[in-house]
Amino acid sequence: MYTYDEYDQKLVRERAAQFRGQVERRLSGELTENEFKPLRLQNGLYLQLHAYMLRIAIPYGVLSSTQMRKLAEVSRTYDRGYGHFTTRQNLQLNWPKLEDVPKILDELAEVEMHAIQTSGNCIRNITTDPLAGVARDELEDPRPFCEITRQWSTFHPEFAFLPRKFKIAFNASGDNDRAAMKYHDIGVKIVDRDGERGFEIWVGGGMGRTPVISKLIREFLPREHLISYLEAVLRVYNQLGRRDNIYKARIKILVNETGPDEFRRLVEAEWEDTKESSLRLDEAEIERMRGFFSAPDYESLPSSDELLGQIRSGDGALARWARNNVVVHKQPGYSAVTLSLKEPGTPPGDLSDSQMDTVADLADTYSFGEISVTHIQNLVFPHVKTSELESLHADLVALGLATPNIGRINDMICCPGLDFCNLANARSIPIAQEITERFEDIDYQDDLGELALKISGCINACGHHHVGHIGILGIDKRGVEHYQLMLGGSAGDDASIGKILGRSFPAEEIVEAVERVLKTYVDLRESPEEAFLQTFRRVGEDPFRDTLYGDVLYADHSKS
Amino acid sequence: MPNVPTCYVITGSLTEEGLVAYLRADGTWASSIADAHPFESEAEAEARLAEVKGAESIITEPYVFAAERSGDTIRPTSAREILRAEGPSTRLRRPDHAAS
Structure with missing residues (x-):
């Protein structure tokens, strides 16, 4: 690192x-x-x-x-x-x-940490794939470019007072976007074109009260121009982004109001003046930065794909955990392991001090001292010998971090909500906890398959509710917490924004509403292999609306 | 239907700690809403608020909110003020497996 x-x-x-x-x-x-x-x-x-x-x-x-x-x-x-x-x-x-x-x-x-630019109208923390550097499907490790971007954006005097906050994400794994790249102010996707490595530049994505999927502004940017192009985008935004209305100040509004073609023209014109400036990255600097992210001192091992397959084929807790929480690694003999911070009864994303200490010890034992944080509020040990999975699993069970629910309904994103947040309208964590308890049966979770549930306590969407396969948004109805349900969102490369199907539910009814959605999905899916999102896209929203609002129990919502 | 407010309370965050505080009758700040001074009218509370706003080093972002009053008990009516008065409704930290 x-x-x-x-x-x-x-x-x-x-x-x-x-x-x-x-x-x-x-x-x-x-x-x-x-x-x-x-x-x-x-x-x-x-x-x-x-x-x-x-x-x-x-x-x-x-x-x-x-x-x-x-x-x-x-x-x-x-x-x-x-x-x-x-x-x-x-x-x-x-x-x-x-x-x-x-x-x-x-x-x-x-320990080389800080809190600089984690708030305010500036360029925030750069994010990327938690499997960066180890994913088998990535073109190259995006972190050297993340670090170059971090250094450029830290205390950049021109961008200290932008119209609004600004978020940048990198993805290097083609269609397997694990960084929600298309919902960022700028998404940088590492791509190859005609044998040359470079970037697609996506601009104007975001969530909040106006969810927008970003637009492809440049199909191919040679990598030496990364910083000059980012700077050109920021300059156009800094000059033209609205400062008169906080709700219209993000770059997504500027791109929408300007139109992607005109926005592109403005950026390219700005870029023409700076692309050959000192902002141009030379190969030596890229190589220097790559040196910080070189692979750890792996043992030379044979492929462990067969071993991982054997572990997964069992029927015990280890097998299920290996199926759900472990992914293959690009280094033969190694795997990447997700530590679930979604244990039933705990706020998603929370970790106690003593658990942090033990996670650090386990990272030293099993993962070359490296840990990644995921945007889905879990942790990853990126370099675990596949032969040591059983031992690691036992240690994580003792620590409460081996819940085998990654990618399942209980692996939800959840904002702090009204329990902590000054902006929130409703609580999120108690709803998340009720959901984890209602659907705690891991056999049922596995039967439901891949399912992303995301909860926000207000329209600012810190819990990414717009892009949940099932999204829940807390609202305030005359001082009482209510929850809107939306379906069909996706944060992946197939990005889509969830649809609100009807009136909101009071807190005591929202989990039952989720259960009805799940039963409808199970009834409608063509096979157990058809995931929730596929079924929703195939059948549309009507069957789900019917199940939520079409009977006696929910009739009052259609009238209110 | 929302309940009819019967009193008004001044609250804010203690500048040093950030914790929730309520204005007592004697002008000091209490951590419990039970010790808050219930103002009879919004105008009276707003007038006192204007004076309180001068104590920036003690209290941050003070404001007035409406509450129900039943005898000596003051009860906020909005979810937000109920949570501020009672604290988070969730357990504060995870079960500490690591310490066991």
Whole structure:
């Protein structure tokens, strides 16, 4: 993984020292909240429903075991002994005191971490595939380009006050998009054309109150022009993006209002002036960056595909876990393992301090000390010897992180919701927990097959409800929590936005509504192999609307 | 139908800790809504709020909300204020398998 040079180290330490001074001035009353707010947001510090919340950056989701131990220590010392992994592959602490935040930033700087640009109207954490570097289907490891982009975007003076926040994601695995790339302000897809490696550039995707799938703005960008082209996109957005209306300020609105063709013309015109500037990447710099992400010291082993197949073919807990939580690796003899943070009865994405410590130890034992955070709020050990899967499984069972539900209905994305968030209209976590309990039977989950359920507590869509095969959106109806149900979304390369089928449900009815949807799917699917999304796209929304709103129990919703 | 509000409460976040606080009758801040001063009218609460806004180093983003009052008990009516008063409705941390 990338290691800081003297400039990175100095920059992060000076930023922590600067924020210490700002906090002191806030606590003394020298700074008002209005003056302090933009300063704290630039350092990832929010004021939420019950307390401050600090969002710690985990660039493109890559963590070392040393960093994970530091997160455990910080959670234990300065918070309430746990942290929450987010859809931007970051970690949030829900209870830090303001006076402790500079100390936390100092501690993080010791292990090359920070909270810079995890909030505010700037370029946020770069995200990518949690299997980057090990996926068998990737063209190349995207992380060197993520790091180049991170360095370019960090403290970029021109883009410190954009019209609105800005998110960039990379995908290097063709149609197997595991980074929700098409719902980002910019999606960068590594592609080959006529034997040359480069990028597709997608612009203007996003969720929030106006979900939009991004548009292909450039079919092929030679890789040396990555940064100059990103800069051209940002310049056009910075100049023309709306600043008069926060709800129309994201680049997706600009691209829609301008039209993709005109937007492309504007970007290309801007780019013409800068493409041969110092922003041009030379091969030596790309190679230098690749050096940080070279493969660990793998043992030379024969292929373990057959062994993995044998493990999966059993009928016990290990076999099921190997089927659902383990994927093949590009290095012979190795596998990649997802640690489920979706144990029934726990908030999705949460990890206690002691679990963090043990995860770090296990990463050292089994995965060369490397851990990835997924945007679906799980962790990945990217380099596990297939012959050690049984041993790792036993350790993860003891830790509560071996729930074999990856890709199943209970592997849901869930925002903090009204239990924590100042923006939320309704709670998300209790609904997620009720769903995990209602559908805890893993045989039933496996029978349902691939199913992405996503819950947001408000229209800002931090829980990605628009792209859930089943999406749930919390709303406020005259002070009472209600939930809208939508179906048919997808965050993958076959991106689609879910459709709302009818009136919302009160909290006590929403899980039963989900169960009705599932029963309808099982009744309508052509075979157990036809996944929920395929069935929904084949039969359309009417049968699901009928089951939700067509009988006596739900008749009142059609009238209200 | 929403309940008719019967009192008004001033709340905000303690600047140092970020925690929820309610204005007492004596002008200090309490962590429990049970200790909040119930204002009879919104106008009275808003007038007091204007004074409170000067104490930036103690309280951040104070505001007034409506609540029900039954005897000595103050009960918020919105889901948001109920959660602020009572805390998260979920268990705060995962079962600690690692420590067992």
